[in-house]
Structures are given as C-alpha cells and as structure tokens.
Amino acid sequence: MRRFWTAACLVVGVVLMVVGYTASAPWGTESVAHSDPRFVFAPAVFVLGVVIAFSSALVYELLPEKRRH
Amino acid sequence: MQEITRRTFVKGTAAVGGAAAAGKFLFASSPSLAQAEAAALASPIEDFIATTCWVGKQDCGMIARRIDGRVVMFEGNPTNPRNVGTLCPKGHAQIQALYDPNRVKWPLIRTNEKGVTGEWRRASWDEALDLVAASVKEVRDRDPKLVLWQKGRSKAKGFYDEAFVKAIGSSKLGHGAYCSDAGYRGVEYTIGTHAVLHPDFKYCNYMLSWGWNITNAGGNKFCWLTWPRHMVAARDRGMKIAHLDPRLRSAGPFADTWLPIRPGTDLAMALALCQQLIAQGYLDRPYLTTYTNSPYLVKPDGMFAKVTEGAGEEATEIPLVWDEATGRAMKFGEAESPALEGTFELDGEVVKPAFQLFMDHVADYTPEWAAGITGLTAAQIRTVAHDFGDNARIGATMIVDGVEVPYRPVGIMAYHMSQQELGFQTIRAMTIVPMLVGAVGAAGGQLSDFTWKIYKNYDKFEHLKVEDPPYDFMLNKSKFYPMNTGSPSVVAQVMMDPDRYEVEKLPEVAILHMVNPLNSFPSRKEFLESYGKFKHVAVISPWMSETADYFADVVLPAATIEKYEGPISATDAYVDAVTLRIPPMEPLFESRGEIDIYLDLCERIGVLYGEDGYLSNVNDQLKLTDTAFALDLEAMPEVRDIFDRWAHAQGIDEGVAFFEDPAKGVYVKGPVSPTKIYGYATDPPFGGAVHRLYGDSLLDAQRQMKEKGAEEIYWRDYTALPEWRSLTMDSSPSEYEFYLISYHQIEHKQSRTSFIPLLAELSPGSKLDMNPQSAARLGIADGDTVTVESHNAVTGETRSLVTRAALGEGIRPDTVAMPHHFGGWTHPQNKDQGASANKVMFLGEGYTTNTADQSFHVKVKVTKGGEL
C-alpha cells in the first residue's frame, strides 16, 4: 500500500508536471494570445506537480503502518 | 464622461486609506474596471477644429482633436501647404501651454513699486481697461507719439495691431532689430524685396547654406518646417549643400561640405567669392547690364552721373551709362551696349561704370586675404566660388510651366546671420554673389520674397535723408542711424541719456504686447534702467513675462491659441493659400483674444468709432473699406464677424465657417505662377527694380552724416560698395579669446517656450558649446560649470554669466556658442534653467550696427567654475 501511494504520488506529480509544463508553453500555436498558457493556472499545475512529486517522500515515510492499527 | 472617469481615478488614488491602498498596491492600481464601466455608460463626443499653431513664425495649420470640448491633441492640418499635416516639437508641446495654470488668469493691477518682482491684486476687466485707457488718453491728448506700442511678434497678419497704432497715432516698436532686419534692409536696398535670401529649391543644384540653421530654425521668412521639406526634396534630386557656419550642428548631416567660418567674417568671405567669380570668369553680363546699376557711370565724388528730365514736380533724374556701340554716354535703358568696364570722360570728369569700380574694389579681396580673416583655407574659398560659378550654368534657360526663364541653379539661404556687426553690408555682398552669375530671380537660382513685389523701402532708400536734431526717441532720420530698423535697445539707450542723442521727447506710456525685452533682448541692464521711466506700462500677454513682472502697472491676460486671429498666409513659397486661427475652445480662465481687448480698449479711449477710428482702420487693413463687407463704423463688432466679412470679401461664400471646417480650414488659391516666382519673368522684370550693385545713396548718407557732425563709428559703414573692416570685438584684449555666438534650438522659440515642460524636457537649459580641444586646454570637462565673461571693446565693460559646458567637435575651437532661449524667472519651469547668452551681449557703439540692428557676437573668456 505504502509503495502504491508513493508511486501514485510520484506518477501524479510527474503527470501534473508534464501537463502543466506543456500547457504553460503552448509551442506550436500561432494565435494572438500564444504567449498565454493553454489554460489559466497551468504553471500552478506544474508547480503543484513538482510539489506532489516530492511529497511522495513524505507519503512514503509518513503513511501510518496499517498493521499498527 | 471619460475625463470624469479619469478624475475619479486620480482623486480616488489620492483619497484611499490604508487598507484600500494596500489592496491597490497588491493588485496594481489599475483603473481598468472603473473606466470600463464608465466607458459603457457614456461614450465621449469626439470632434475636430481646424486652427493654426500659435508658437512659431509660420503659423502651421493644425487640427485640434477634442473630447467633449476638451482639446487632447494638436496635429498638422494636411490641407495646409505649409506643413502638410506635420508639426514640429513646439507645435505638439503647446498643448501644455494652453492649459498652463501659470498663465495670467485674470486682469492684474500692481500693488508694489516697480523695478522689482511684482505683487498684484485681481481686478475686473472693466477696472483694468479703464485704468489703461485713462493713462493712454491723458498722454495721447498731449502727443500721441509719446504712447509707445511694442509687440514681439504678430501671430498672423497684424491688422488689429496696425489699426490700433494708426487709430492712436502711437509710436511702434517691434522685435526686428534683434532678428533678421539688417538682412531685410540689405536685400530691400539691393534688389527691392522685403525678405532675405533663399534658393529656388525646385530646381537649385548647389546651395550655400550661409548661417542657415537648417535643422533648428527658420531660414528666410519661414519658421522652420517648410524649408527643410523643400530641402530634402531638393537633395533627393541631387542638390549639394556647402554650409558656412561656425557650428556644424545647424546643418547636422545635411552639409556636403562644412566651412566652419569665423564669426562675423562673412563679409570677407562674400567679397572673396565676388573676386573669384570675376577672376574665374563667371559673370552674367546681360543680366548685369540690363537689370542692375552696374553700368551706371560714377563720378569722382562717388555719385552717379545723371541727367534731369522734365521740370519742377515732374522732374526725374535718369542715370547715364556708356554706350560702347556709339561711344558716348546715354540714358540707362536707351544704350544698345552699356559698358561694364572701362574709364571714360564725361563733362570733363573721369567717370567709370559702377561695375569697373566694383572690380577694382574686390581685386584685393583674394582668397588668400579672406583665408586669414575667415579661418577657412584659400583653396576652400576657391572651390566654393568655382562650384557656385560652374553650377550656375550662365546662359542656360529652362521652361517652367510654359514660361522660359534663365536657369541658374545656384543660390544662397541666409536669414538671421545678418545680425552681425557688418550685417547690412554683409547681406549686400552676399546678394551680389548670385547677382554676378545672373542667378537672382532665375529658375533654380536666388529668390528672396515669394513674389517680386517691391517693398516701399526700395524707393525710400534711393534718398536717405539725415535731418537736424531734435530727433524722435527712435532716432529716425538721425545722423546716428539714417537707415533705421527701429531698435528697442536704441530706445532704451535714448531713454537713459536723451541729451546725448539730441532727443527732447521721451515716451511716457507703454503698451507691451507679448514682448519681453528684459529677458529676450541683449542688455537687461539698459532695459532695467529705461523701462522703469515709463509713467504707465500696460502688458497684454498670456504669461507674466519678466518685463511685466518688473514694470507692468496692469497686466491684461491674452488668450493663447483659443481665439480668432488672421488672416494667415499658408503659402509654402510655391502654392498660395490663406487660413485663419480658429479658437479650439473658449479662452481659458478670464483671458480674452487680443482683438476683443483692443476693441474694448479703443472704445474706452474713444478711438473706436467713426472716420479714422479703430474700426475704420480695421476696414483699411483688411481691405474691406468701400466693399459690401465693411464693418459698421458705429457699432461694436463681434470678432468672428470681422473674419466672416473678411472671408466673404475673399470670395469665400461660406465665410468664416469655411475655416472652421476641419476638412477645409485652408483656402488654397493654387500654385504660384512662374511669372510671379521668377524675377526675370515678372512684368516688369524684377517688379521694375534696378538691382543696386553700387549704392550711391549710402555714400550720400555718409556725406550728410559727416556734415551733421556724426562720429566715424556711425558713418563708416555707409559705403557705396560693401567694404571689409576689422571688427570692433577683435580689439578686445587677447585673454578674451573666444567668439561667443548665440543660436536657436528646434525645441524652442525665442524665450517663450522654455517654460513648457515638454520642451524643457527635451532641451532642459542653458549651455555653452565648446570644442573639446579648447576645453581640455582650460581643464574643462563636459558638464562642468563655466563662467563666461564678455568684454566690450569700446567701453571696456565686462559682463558675465555662469552655465554648463557642452563639449562637441562640431564647433570651431576659437568659438563658443549658447542657445538664447533661457534666462526667465517668473514661471516655475524656468527656474534653474540658467542664463541666456543675451546676458553678456552688448548694445551701443560697436555692437549696434549701422542700421540700428543688434550684433550677436562678442569676445569672451571662459573659466572653469562659478555659481549657477
């Protein structure tokens, strides 16, 4: 379970990073507003991804042991 | 609504307290929301008014963009030939002058003594006008000439000024003696036109830009913008420019050749050019014999040999020439082939054609001689003479719009450089240069006025009358200045010491209209002393000038651009057009247009109505007299109605509304015909004037001056041919090693724009241009404060000012230069701008020229340091 949540956290973080990054940098679009991210707060998603990815370490260490309960 | 929004925003910003301010700072004080809402509520009304610029001399056409009646921008009027939709920096910046809360807002009456900074009380127009009218009336009843009316510059045709002067019968002073008037006198005398010199840019191939401040200031007659437009077009065709000026900055990149001539020595240069044109064989003999007095026979006493025709009142004197075909003297105009050279005998006297005398006269003025004086090389002078003569293509003709005219594509542009010690004769000699090659009035050649209308002075100067004292306080027809431009500084000197000038009556009341001698003219000292002597001084001006500050009893606030004025010529020299100044908004504060002020003032003085009254004179000036549009002489007119009548008299059916229409605004009459532009093609040619190579009336004036006991310093420059002599300033001690000249910057006009913040931003203040070479010798670095001390070579007086050094390689090492726009103190923006060059210039003997004009050069020494 611990490994699953840690991996999940890592994966979610990385996915968010990829999504956030690509959405922040809409290369290939030629619209007037091509300086804008594809959606507002995309950079926040990227940062969130970074944070979540690193949070996997927290999850890994802090997740309570089931058997103790 | 929009500006209300803005106000809300601005005020809001000022009013918000702590928490709200924090919010503002956190999220940037963007007005977007409030404004977007307001914009949705009401959209502002935008409209446009055609008017004319109120800053410069040439009154460029403008369109005022208004939002809900508030002017937000002036732009060039594309239909005006003079500026074709463009504007100079001053034209744009004047919007700040319009709204300037430092304008005189309402009539002011002085409450403290004169000669110091004024203290004022607000008055009603009635009270102020009554006060002025009473003092004018009192003096006028005794002697109208003791009322002195002075104006800096008439913006537009000065019909209402003239009408006032005529209705009152007052004396009149302008600013001309400080500007270009020696040039006007020189050209009026020599070829008869009321202007200085410009080339025919349409076809000119080689131009001497002689002291023309190409990229900064006017040139002949225009303010600035029009000539540069013509010049770049001419350069597109390939015209070359040789630029004579101690400073390169004037021409910027437009000088193909820069001839950094020493200040005040242009006469030597012109004489050497004449010598070289003759020596290199560049002479247009047909022009010289037909249209100039070159063939006139000159008697040993220097006067023309003449025969008298008719008797009594009808008698006219006809000059004689030597007819080579018949070998005898004949009347000018009747000889088949008048001689230009030779020595002949007439009635037992040895006579010579004027041209022979001229050749003899210039024979010694060689390039080598001139090189020593002008600081140029003999080779440079030879090259200029060659290029000028060669490009003149003597003998060629061309067809312009079906009219065949001689084609001499060389010319000179000269205007303000006439304000030097030998200015009058310098301009004479410079006019003779194109005369020698027949370029005057030719296609591509030397032009002067826009048409060949002969000015009244041309005939007047045929006989210069020197009268016995007492003289009037302007010294007209005096043994001091028989040719008199009307210099305010001369009046100042006379007022200080009337006995010396043999003057009995001094002016008692002054009406000073937009003129500021205390700051804008050299010699603040003299004006400080003399202008305090007026019993009453009324100032009409939108701003509290320095002169008003010290001397006005009453200040009447004039409007700036927001008034009717005109008519205003809109010609660009090739297309004829006329326009008006239309108020883009109501006069601000309690100010009023000048015409309104004069109408009211005249009514109170009692000279408004009836024959010879102000209204009658207005009719005369606007050529309305005896037309259906003449003003009723017994009724107070509306100002707009005056212009409506004038417009109708011009054949404009819409009347003044034509000019108020932003799509029109300018009445374009069409291209000026070549038969008006080119002197050869006018009828009669050159307006009937015979061009004066030789000035016998000048010699005659000299004789009269000597007879009346004038000193040599006054009569020595009244010579028949322009003659070089060493300059007064050159006898200053050698420690005064620099020539100081003053100049005009494109950002400013006279001293009346330096308080406009937008312009003061571009050109912030006074400076002393210096060559780094000289500066290094004196240990002066760029931006250092420097003390400039001038020396009067006649009186030994010294004057000094402090400014900042501006080092640049574009100036002669023996010359320093200063802009003349600064030195004011009444406007907050003027403070700390530093001194004007005028502060160290001199007037009087050696510095006031023989035509009562002001010379703008003096020897100075420069030292590092000083208190700004």
Added chain:
Amino acid sequence: MATQTERHSTLPQRVGQMNGAWRLFVIGALAVLGFGIYSFWQEATQGMVVTGMRDVGTMGGATWGLYITMVVYFIGVSFAGITVAALIRIFNLDHLKPIARTAELLTVVSLILGGLAIIVDLGNPMRGVVNLFKYARPQSPFFGTFSLVVAGYLFSSLVYLYLGGRRDAARLAKSPSRLQWFHRLWAAGYADTPEERDRHDRASFWLAIAIVPLLVVAHSTLGFVFGLQVGRPGWYGTLQAPAFVALAGVSGIGHILILAAIVRKVTATPHRIGEAIFAWLGKFLLGMLLVYLYFMVVELLTLVYATPETEKRLSDALLTGEFAWIYWGSVAALVISAVVLIWQAVVRRWSVTWLVAVGVLANLAAIGKRYLIVVPSQTHGTLLPYDTGSYSPSVVEFGVIAGLFALGALLIGLFFKAFPALPIEDESEEVIANA
C-alpha cells in the same frame, strides 16, 4: 540551579533557553527587519522611484540593481547547504552529520530570502505572485527560477529537512516543554523503529539523488537569466551557467563555515563540530574556489584579448573604470581566500578563525561579483550611442536588503531555539533522564 522554571533548559543545545544575549539578538534583528518593512512600504506606496534603479538607455540607469544582485546571491548561498546535505547522505559522510541540519536550514532560509528579494524587486508584488501561477511561461528563463528554484527546490529542501529531523523531534517530544506540541507535530508519530529508520535511509537517499540534478538545473537556469541575453554585453556566454554554479558553491560553503562556527559556539559543541568538519569544508571551498578562479581567468583573458568593440566600454569600466575597485577587490578577496585555504591545507591545520574569515571574504567577493554581473552591463553595456549610465542603491534598497538579512538571521536563530542544530547524540543528550 535545577528549579522548576528552568525545566526547559534541560532540552539539549540550549533549545528553548532565552538568555539576555538571545533577547538582544532578537530585538536587534526585529528592529532591522522593521526598518526593512518600512523601506518596502515606501516602495510599495510611492513606487520604485524610491529605489536607485532607473531605466536602461536614455535614463542612464540600471533597471536591475541590488535586489537582483541579492536574489542571485541568496540563491547561490542555498546551493551549498543542500549539496552538502545531499553529499553527506549519498556518500554516507557520517563525520559531517553534525552540520547537516545547519546546511539544510541555510538552504531553506536563503531560498526564502531569495524569493522575497524577487518579490520586493517586482513593480507589482502580489500581482506577481498571482500571475506567475496563472501565466508563467517556460520560454522565459525566469520560469526555471520561479518554478524549480523557488518552488521545487525550496519544497524539496523543506521535505528533506523535515524528514531528517523527525527522529530528533520524536526524542524531544518525549520531554515536557513549551515546545512539546511543536516537536510532537514534527515527529508525526515517529517511533524510531528499525523499519522507520530503514525507510528514512531509503527515502533520504533518493531525495538526495533527486535534489542534486535539480539544483544543477536550478542554478544553471539562474545563469541563463543572464546568459541567454544576446543584447547585453558581458552576459551572453556559455560559461555563465557553470560559473554561476561555482560561485554559488563558494558563497554557500563560506556561509556554512560561518554558521558552523556560530552554532559550535552558541551550542557549545566544539567536540562535535570539530576540526575535521572544518577541514572538509575548507577543502570543499578550496575546490570550488579554484574552479571559479579558473572560470574567472578565462573570462578575464577573453575580456582582455578578444574584446569585441561593443564590449570594450564594459570591460574598461570593469577592469579600469568605475567598477574596478569592486572587480579587483572581489578578485583579491577570492585569491586571498584561496591562498589561505591552500596554506592551511599544506600545513594541515585548519583554524576556525581563519576559515570564518575566508567565509566572510568569499561572501563579500560573491556579492561583489554578482553586482558586477547585474549592473555594469546595463549602465555601460548599451549597444546604441546612449551615454554611460550610473546606478547606486538608495537607502530604501539597503534597508530592504538589511531587513532580509535580519529576517534570515531571525529565522535561523528562532529555528535553532526551537529545534536542535545538531542531531541529538544517543548517549549524552538523551533528555529523558531529567524527567
């Protein structure tokens, strides 16, 4: 001596003890911080006109000044802390463990200061925070600084610091004190079981592994902020990024040296932060210094031998003109530091005093060099005929920066008042004994 009220004094390393000197320190730091806040308030209300910064070009100013200098400096300092911590974990450098937390804290604090220095440099600070999250563009070299350096780097450092401290927190949480709640919270149920130790070993190893490339990327990114600018003499260059990293190391290790000496003194633990630690830090600093000096020599040679005409004005200003005193002063400081370190390495005796002196010198030099990267390229680096400009920081800028330093000092001081600077030693520092 052991009265009821002094119960807390039984916590190790003077955690929770507030003596006069400590109070004085806090009051002093608060006063400086207050002045910093006041300075910033002026800037926030009147606009940045109160700073010495002005527009580049016609205004003859520098639009980035002391603030950005300090951003680069602070972020540079942060480099060393987490690097040392990561190296300790990855290479199991157990003898360095006593300074690991100090190093980690230094990273966290200097990153916070770096972030704040960016904020105070913004014309619209709060809009900046919001808009960066809303619209930040990866195409801008700034993106790396913002997202990786400040967000990723700071967060990962915090995680590292946090996880590394759990064991000590759990121990402290056992003893009653005013800070017990804090220690309990931190411990978050840590029981120091072998599984937990294992897990922490594993987690911190991988974290360290993840952090090392992150910090290389992050510091290079900061170099790119300048190095990608073709239009500004003195900036464009491939050496910009590695030089940034090297100088970051120099300033950061210098700071650790200083902090280690202070911690050693304040916590009275010279036996634990011994000469070996200082020797290691000194050698590490020497290595970084030599690398940086190499970059600098290359830079200098390039400036002297192959200066394009456009860069001449700038290099003149740097080497012989108005910035020469900063340039040569910094070089002298770095060279002296290197000489001192080499000397100590040769004689194999590492004096704490000398090392602290070197740390201070190296940091002054780093600030000087950062300033020279930021400012002269603006005032002397225009490629059009603008006149030479000038920049000198205003009182407001000095005030804000002083406030930031005070804040940093306060954060470190407070943290170490609430939490031990050194890992609690199993035997001697067992706190339970007192209960």
Added chain:
Amino acid sequence: MKYGMVVDLDRCQGCRACMEACKVENNTAQGHFWMYVFRYEEGSFPETQINFLPRPCQHCDNAPCVKVCPVGARFSREDGVVLTDADRCIGCRYCELACPYGVNYFNWRKPEKGQYEIVDWSDPDLEPVTGGAIPPYRNPDLDGLHGEEQRRTGGGSQAKGVMEKCTFCVQRIEKGLQPACVTTCPTDALVFGDKTDASTPVGRYLAEKRTWRLLEEAGTEPSVFYVGSRPPTHRSKEIERPKASV
C-alpha cells in the same frame, strides 16, 4: 500582414517632433521616450559628422523581450506589433534587460506623479475645462482594450510598477491612422505600413532602397528599417541629451 516602419535618415532633421507627438498622444510619463531621437557626433574638428537616429521600439519579429517575459504580459501580435498588457505585467523589468535597444520604460512612479508636476494640473481653475484630467490632454483612447485579444495595451501611464514602451500607437492604427510620430514627421522621414506588401510605401522602400536594421547581429529581426547614413558605432558620442530623469 506585418507592420513595419522605415526611417529615412537622409530626411531626418533630428527635430524630435516625433518624440513630442508620441508624448502627447500616449501621455507617457516625464522622462519616458517611447520614441527617441539620437543626435550624435563622430570624428574630430573639422572632420566632424553629426547624425540623427530615431529609435522607436523595433517591434522585433524575434523579440527578446517577448521571450523573457515570465507572464506573457509582453507579447507579439500576428500583425507584428509587440505590446505590453498593463493588466498582466508584474513589473519584473526582465524585458527591459533583454532588449538591446533600450526602448522600455518602467512606471517608477504613480501615473499621476509623472505628468510634469512642476505645473499644477489639479488647479481648480482648470477643472471646469478639463474635468480634472491629468494631464489635461489625457487621451481617452488609452483607457480602453485593444486588438482582437482585447487587452490593455494602449498608451502610457497606465499604472505604477508596470513596463511600457512604443506600441506603434495601437489605438491609432486600429482606427486606420498612422502612429503619431509618423503623422507628424515634418520631413516624412518616418514611413509606416505593411512591410510584407510591396505596394505600400514601406514595401516600396524595402524593395527599392538599401536598408539596414539596428544591431542586426543580435538576431532580433527588427521591423524598423533604416535608409541612408549608417549605423552608429561604439565611437559615436551622443550630444544634446534630453532630461530623462524621474
């Protein structure tokens, strides 16, 4: 369709009318010159050269300022105009650093503080006429949103702490007018239009005359082309600087 400008230095008189027209049209703060005209000198007496060089924003096709803007406040439109969104800008001034031409001006002060305060525009006697607008000639077009992107990009003095620069007078070109500097140039030294269309004046210049661009080597691909004279060098010395301080 890409806007471009041609500056014909064979015609430029260095009069700085363009600078003033810009200031009045765009209400920029004191000391800000979106359009700036260099006057500079080379050589030594008497072999002196004086030249003029107007410097608007170069509206680069490969604009370094756009690249570095962290929040997309500085952006490039399809028509080649490079603009700043005053509602977006965070005031980091990175664009100013990145620009080799020195065209950016930051609002160091509050907008109402930058309008030539030596004159008291809030004078109560002016208010009936101006409605309290500061400056009194405040251009209302600047308060709106511009372009299909509908962003606040027109004019100066928008807000404290945001960056501004030449917009090619976006509020004018969308009305079919020329930029204020171009309209006013007394010698027609400034030409504006579609640089991709050979039939426009700009296109004709590009086709017929030899043109150069400022700092071509920087690779910024400016949309401002110069005709005549030659680029200034490092030896060019500026003269007659305006008072550009805040």
